[in-house]
Amino acid sequence: QVELVESGGGLVQPGGSLRLSCAASGRFVSINAMGWYRQAPGKERELVAAITSGGSPNYADSVKGRFTISRDNAKNTMDLQMNSLKSEDTAVYYCNADATTWYGGRHYRSDYWGQGTQVTVSS
Numbered sequence: 001q002v003e004l005v006e007s008g009g010g011l012v013q014p015g016g017s018l019r020l021s022c023a024a025s026g027r028f029v030s031i032n033a034m035g036w037y038r039q040a041p042g043k044e045r046e047l048v049a050a051i052t053s054g055g056s057p058n059y060a061d062s063v064k065g066r067f068t069i070s071r072d073n074a075k076n077t078m079d080l081q082m083n084s085l086k087s088e089d090t091a092v093y094y095c096n097a098d099a100t101t102w103y104g105g106r107h108y109r110s111d112y113w114g115q116g117t118q119v120t121v122s123s
Contacts, residue, residue: 009117022095
């Protein structure tokens, strides 16, 4: 199993910055792609940014140029630096990981989610 723990959420004024972190732990063979998703009240969960195991990032159009995703494969961590925050960035942010585990002589590849961290952008 894989456990993902997010940290770094909070309240920030418009134009401000926050840095989210996600740490993966547990018994896994590898962490493949990782990503940040968010869900605002009354809306569906959406992809914010993703990063491959090789470090190639991908961003939603709404955050390009403002957010930067990064990861440290040695520490099994992923960060999201969020700058120039807007009120529409307010949401619960979730860490996601595509991980490979080993059990009973077989590999299993599954999606795992963190518990979420609240980001509120408001004056």
